Amino acid sequence: MSRMNLLIKGLLIALWCITPCVAEAILTTKVDDPGIFETGIKPLQVSKGAVPWEKFAQTKSTEKEMSDLLGKYFVLLPHYSADIKALDGQVVTLMGYMFPLQEAEKQSDFLFGPFPPSCPFHYHVNPNQVVEVVTSKPIKFSYHPIRIKGRLHLTPKDPNGVFYILRQAQLDE
Structure with a gap:
């Protein structure tokens, strides 16, 4: 050789x-870790009344061991801050990056967060910084940050580990 x-x-x-x-x-x-700024990775700075990602980062989580017929596994259970609990069921505006879940130009169910996607297989942030978005009409995928508006729901027992869902979402231009 x-x-x-x-x-x-x-x-x-x-x-x-x-x-x-x-x-x-x-x-x-x-996102609230001071060391994140030393790496040059900064969360998207939101504007015009959008909920800051630092509020979502206040949600803490604990790991719980579960079991089923296939064996043991672990789930993360969210512990929401008072600021986030106050937003449950409210119409809110978010500003962030899309992480598509389908291979389509337009998306109606996608993940949304403060950082651009860096891996095609999964979003590299903690679950307290990811919102699942379900739109009323499909939105064209963009690599650039977008503003969306919808009704925020806290999902403490979501089987997929999602902490928040934004329903009836639409572009907020």
């Missing part, structure tokens, strides 16, 4: 080993 092939294989192995570390660092960094 040539030196070049060994070098390439070594680099690929190193890249393969470090990727989970980078993903873990992103997954465990919260």
